[in-house]
Amino acid sequence: MQLGRVIGIAVATRKDEKLVGSKLLITQPISPEGEFMGAPLITVDTVGAGVGEQVIYVTGSVAARAIPQDHAPVDAAIVGIIDSIQCQVRKE
Template identity: 65%
Template sequence: MEIGIVVGRLTATRKDENLVGTKLLITQPIDVDGSHRSHPIVTVDTVGAGVGEKVIYVLGSTATNATPKKNAPIDAAIVGIIDSIDC
């Protein structure tokens, strides 16, 4: 899984029916020291994350395991809100 920080929100009225009702957050990948890396992606939130929170997100087909709709076209989901990173 990867570490990121929630930086915004995305809305799309016209979307796949299996995405209806999902909360789409913009997540910026970060390194363990908080520095930004790569580019922001669209993640489905499943744990109640908010802008500014450091999160863990999963990529690929197992992202659907984090959502109620197992056949949703999802490849990225927030699966935890970070308390601490001890490195």
């Protein structure tokens, strides 16, 4: 599970029928300190997240468990909205 910030929305009219009705949000991975890390991805929203919010997202086959449709071809889903992070200072 990763931390991310929702930074946009993707619209796709032609898509797999099991994705109809899913909100496709562009999520930027972030560090615990909120810094952007790596490449953004498209996540299905399942918790009512909006642009600008910090979220928890999952990837891989378990992401499909978060949406109501069975057997949807979904590999990334937002499963929580971050209230707060408590984190030690990191030295890399």
